[in-house]
Amino acid sequence: MIKYILKRIGSSLLTLFLIVTIAFCLxxxxxxxxxxxxxxxxxxxxxxxxxxxxxxxxxxxxxxGRFYKQIITLDLGVSSRYRVNTPINKIxxxxxxxxxxxxxxxxxFSLVIGLSLGxxxxxSARSKSRFKLWDKLGSAFVVIIQAVPMAVYCxxxxxxxTELLNRFFRLPMLFSRENSLTWILPxxxxxxxxxxxxAMWTRRYMNDEANKDYVLLARAKxxxxxxxxxxxxxxxxxVPLIQYIPTSVALTLMGSLYVESRYSIPGMxxxxxxxxxxxxxxxxxxxxxxxxxxxxxxxLIGDILMALADPRISxxxxxxxx
Amino acid sequence: MSIxxxxxxxxxxxxxxxxxxxxxxSEAEQFTFAEYKPEEAExxxxxxxxxxxSTFRVFSKNRVAMFFTVLIVVTLLFTFIQPLIPGQKDxxxxxxxxxxxxxxxxxxxxxxxxxxxxxxxxxxxSRTWAGTRTSLLIGFAxxxxxxxxxxxxxxxxGYVRKLDFLFxxxxxxxxxxxxxxxxxxxxxxxxxxxxxxxxxLSLTGWMTxxxxxxxxxxxxxxxxxxxxxxxxxTPTHRIITKNLLPYLVSIITMRMAxxxxxxxxxxxxxxxxxxxxxxxxxxxxxxxxxxxxxxMQASLRYQIVFPVIVLSVVTISFxxxxxxxADAADPKNHVD
Numbered sequence: 165m166i167k168y169i170l171k172r173i174g175s176s177l178l179t180l181f182l183i184v185t186i187a188f189c190l191x192x193x194x195x196x197x198x199x200x201x202x203x204x205x206x207x208x209x210x211x212x213x214x215x216x217x218x219x220x221x222x223x224x225x226x227x228x229g230r231f232y233k234q235i236i237t238l239d240l241g242v243s244s245r246y247r248v249n250t251p252i253n254k255i256x257x258x259x260x261x262x263x264x265x266x267x268x269x270x271x272x273f274s275l276v277i278g279l280s281l282g283x284x285x286x287x288s289a290r291s292k293s294r295f296k297l298w299d300k301l302g303s304a305f306v307v308i309i310q311a312v313p314m315a316v317y318c319x320x321x322x323x324x325x326t327e328l329l330n331r332f333f334r335l336p337m338l339f340s341r342e343n344s345l346t347w348i349l350p351x352x353x354x355x356x357x358x359x360x361x362x363a364m365w366t367r368r369y370m371n372d373e374a375n376k377d378y379v380l381l382a383r384a385k386x387x388x389x390x391x392x393x394x395x396x397x398x399x400x401x402x403v404p405l406i407q408y409i410p411t412s413v414a415l416t417l418m419g420s421l422y423v424e425s426r427y428s429i430p431g432m433x434x435x436x437x438x439x440x441x442x443x444x445x446x447x448x449x450x451x452x453x454x455x456x457x458x459x460x461x462x463x464l465i466g467d468i469l470m471a472l473a474d475p476r477i478s479x480x481x482x483x484x485x486x
Numbered sequence: 487m488s489i490x491x492x493x494x495x496x497x498x499x500x501x502x503x504x505x506x507x508x509x510x511x512s513e514a515e516q517f518t519f520a521e522y523k524p525e526e527a528e529x530x531x532x533x534x535x536x537x538x539x540s541t542f543r544v545f546s547k548n549r550v551a552m553f554f555t556v557l558i559v560v561t562l563l564f565t566f567i568q569p570l571i572p573g574q575k576d577x578x579x580x581x582x583x584x585x586x587x588x589x590x591x592x593x594x595x596x597x598x599x600x601x602x603x604x605x606x607x608x609x610x611x612s613r614t615w616a617g618t619r620t621s622l623l624i625g626f627a628x629x630x631x632x633x634x635x636x637x638x639x640x641x642x643x644g645y646v647r648k649l650d651f652l653f654x655x656x657x658x659x660x661x662x663x664x665x666x667x668x669x670x671x672x673x674x675x676x677x678x679x680x681x682x683x684x685x686x687l688s689l690t691g692w693m694t695x696x697x698x699x700x701x702x703x704x705x706x707x708x709x710x711x712x713x714x715x716x717x718x719x720t721p722t723h724r725i726i727t728k729n730l731l732p733y734l735v736s737i738i739t740m741r742m743a744x745x746x747x748x749x750x751x752x753x754x755x756x757x758x759x760x761x762x763x764x765x766x767x768x769x770x771x772x773x774x775x776x777x778x779x780x781x782m783q784a785s786l787r788y789q790i791v792f793p794v795i796v797l798s799v800v801t802i803s804f805x806x807x808x809x810x811x812a813d814a815a816d817p818k819n820h821v822d
Binding site: 182310 | 655658659660663664667670671674675747750751754755758759760761774775778781787790794797798801802804805806809
């Protein structure tokens, strides 16, 4: 186990190293405006001095070396255009906190609703009724959320949700930190994707588990149907789902781009896009690093959590597909 | 009567009619091929099972999937026929009012402009269909590229033992890279265009396909019939194309059907964050993202509703069809 984890950490670090290096090199190909605040008004000498100060005149390998050193000391540099000369750590910190708060609400919400919906759908699919209404309704919901782009359904939630809520409360369309009512729609939009994913997999895994021999044995022993559902089928069905939870949490740290930009929430979500549009190269670099570190770590933690939840899974042999 | 005698009697009773049947045939007839008769075949337990027929039968029994198949076929046909219909407007031309010389700005749907016009006076009906063509082109191109690269790498990875370790390690490293990041970075660095989006999407998608194919290839590689083929000296390329790939067709079709909606969604995503196609190449992505600005005014919402309807029809259809193919291709579902 420990050997496996160490190996995985090694390969994760390698991944990170590759992403960061490639991103760094690619960004050097970008126009150099991205390093200065008011490039158009600068004289050629000023640009030259500025390049010298930023160390852009040094050969590539020296620049790369300096960049790695920065990363190790957890200093991400300063922003060039987004907020001129502000340390990037300071910009990102509060934004991450807000995204995390909102995202954790969303993840919690989607876990509770998604798992329950999955259980209801699976029960309905295995029932003897001809119509299987809940299963069909739930599946239609899952298909729509999975197939229609998030940008589109978030938009419709914002329009119609705001109109609906406005009948009962006075609600501004955009987010404000103080008004807790404005949290409802963004969190709901956040959660929808998760709900459909968790519902779909819970239904599928529960249906798979329900056909297994140990369920038949439990029934033959006279265990009640409710108990079989709860402590046998459900317990086994959620094991593969545990793997995805850290990824969901990491995604919330990155913020949901659509949701945050629709409600103008000052979180992480729109940040990468913002800095790309403003061509703030140091910020792009730093965000690429943070985003990839988060998602790489989340996959690793997910695998370890799954092994802890189910003692039958031995990680060392994971690659053996047969 | 002892059990053995009983057995003998039973065998005799069962085989007698067959033997009697043979006795009627002349020597020459006994050694010629008999005609295929389904009812005769059923008596001996031969089912006439055909994988593709059964797959198609299971698929056609799925009424929802059939509905979406018809829907998508009609939509696809119309998308490509639409520019050939006489009297269609140019998607990029700006229309002016002949009386005043002003542009037809933000006209609601009317007889002239079926889906209305946008803020600079372009016809949304023709823009929507032109956009659907672009998005479908992106979707199909990505699906085909992913399939070609995925199959090639996947088969090599699964079939050639020496490559397995290397490819697995490479996969573990690159699989961790978040797709959104690659998409954003590539769109940022390359110039926006159809080719950029196709490259960016294919670059990340093929790995899942390759992984799928590799797992199947490993399972099939050591089956007896493949060992027999190897012993008989069949060349490797023939084993791969004749013994291996036919088993993988269902997985490949499924992956391709699912790649199309995700490519279209990703195109919408890239356009939404402002890194998508320029406005003179209409696509569902930039139609949606330019419609987004109009959403606050209820009277202008038609500008986003129509593209969104077409977009949803296309993505939902491919998603449902992809899932139905996956179900139908599974031999477990072929037994009645």
